[in-house]
Amino acid sequence: MTFFELMRRNAWRKRLRAILLMFSVGVAFLIYGLTASFVAGSQGAAGASDNLLGVFNKSGRGLPLPLAYINRIAADPDIAAVAYTARMRGFVEVESNVVVVSAVEPQAIAAANGEELGLTPELTAALEEGGDRVLVGRALAEAQGWSIGQRIGFTGQLTRTDGSRNWSFTIAGIFEGADAGTDTYFILARYEALNAARARDKDTVDAFVVRPRPGVSPGILAARIDALFANSAAQTRTQSEKQFLEAFFRQFADVGLIVSLVVGAAFVTILMIVINTMLFAVRERRFEIGVMKVLGFSSGRIMALVVGETLFIFVVGGASGLVLAKLATLSIGPEFGLVFGATLLMKSLAIIAGLGLLTGLLPAISAMRLPIINAFRTR
Numbered sequence: 001m002t003f004f005e006l007m008r009r010n011a012w013r014k015r016l017r018a019i020l021l022m023f024s025v026g027v028a029f030l031i032y033g034l035t036a037s038f039v040a041g042s043q044g045a046a047g048a049s050d051n052l053l054g055v056f057n058k059s060g061r062g063l064p065l066p067l068a069y070i071n072r073i074a075a076d077p078d079i080a081a082v083a084y085t086a087r088m089r090g091f092v093e094v095e096s097n098v099v100v101v102s103a104v105e106p107q108a109i110a111a112a113n114g115e116e117l118g119l120t121p122e123l124t125a126a127l128e129e130g131g132d133r134v135l136v137g138r139a140l141a142e143a144q145g146w147s148i149g150q151r152i153g154f155t156g157q158l159t160r161t162d163g164s165r166n167w168s169f170t171i172a173g174i175f176e177g178a179d180a181g182t183d184t185y186f187i188l189a190r191y192e193a194l195n196a197a198r199a200r201d202k203d204t205v206d207a208f209v210v211r212p213r214p215g216v217s218p219g220i221l222a223a224r225i226d227a228l229f230a231n232s233a234a235q236t237r238t239q240s241e242k243q244f245l246e247a248f249f250r251q252f253a254d255v256g257l258i259v260s261l262v263v264g265a266a267f268v269t270i271l272m273i274v275i276n277t278m279l280f281a282v283r284e285r286r287f288e289i290g291v292m293k294v295l296g297f298s299s300g301r302i303m304a305l306v307v308g309e310t311l312f313i314f315v316v317g318g319a320s321g322l323v324l325a326k327l328a329t330l331s332i333g334p335e336f337g338l339v340f341g342a343t344l345l346m347k348s349l350a351i352i353a354g355l356g357l358l359t360g361l362l363p364a365i366s367a368m369r370l371p372i373i374n375a376f377r378t379r
Helices: 003-011 015-042 069-074 106-117 121-128 138-144 191-197 218-228 241-250 255-284 286-294 299-336 342-368 372-376
Strands: 053-057 079-091 098-104 133-137 151-156 166-175 187-190 207-212 236-240
Touching (some): 015 255, 015 342, 053 218, 069 218, 079 191, 098 151, 098 191, 106 121, 106 207, 121 133, 121 166, 121 187, 133 138, 207 218, 255 299, 286 372
Parallel strands (some): 098 187, 133 166
Antiparallel strands (some): 053 236, 079 098, 079 151, 133 187
């Protein structure tokens, strides 16, 4: 029997106990996987950009900015591209089915943010063909069951010049986003058409999207943009996409801190349970440990054997929890902003290894220091 086979059999000698421990570890890592995926998605850890800048009204993101600001922003030589967007919230069919329409100039948004959104030249050209033609994000299209060429109705917050709030669009294409962390749960429409049809706030936008030139510090450029409009009626606040998302969520709560506290409590509880169980398991096997020492097992191998058992429990249980978390993010991730990426996976594996070693350390030291004579007295 090999050393690893002996370790595996020792871990399974009390099957019910091992299964319950693995189940507890699995639940803890399922909680961690889901909460960490939420933080990664909602705060932009996976999909938000540190380089792409957004220029908003300093008094509040919902307040408009003059469209004319774009000329002063674009005049900065350190800016590679600048676009604008006017957002309109509304719903499709029922009020709970909330959808957002972002009105843009196709070529400008393609230059400033096309890479992140996955806007191909064909999609950009399709958006330019007609006033009622729109592009729909893949996540939104799948959630609503929409397809290219379909006519959709939309009730928006903006009133039209005819007094109605009903808008209708034709889906000209579906954009995919650069990766799984990219938000594609919205519609891209033409600004020209929306601006002509709305009854108020004409020639205004909600934000400008700025892409700095390579090598330009986004923070320095953001401060320079805000300085342009420091004495204007509508002052600006320029932030990276990631900064904005983090600030937005901090208005409600420090999501990262809450998640850390919840996950930390779960891991500490599991740590105590597994340590106590493994100490009990070592006491059960005092005689066997004494026999192994008589047969020539060194203290180091005894210690490695016990640590290996806890690692086995954490690897099986933790991997099971992470697999369930990954399946959950694949099924409901696009709608709830859950992103389970490679960074999160590597961090989870490191936690599994760390907790496995930590929980096995005290029982392993107890087994290693057990005198042979005391082990035989148990018989």
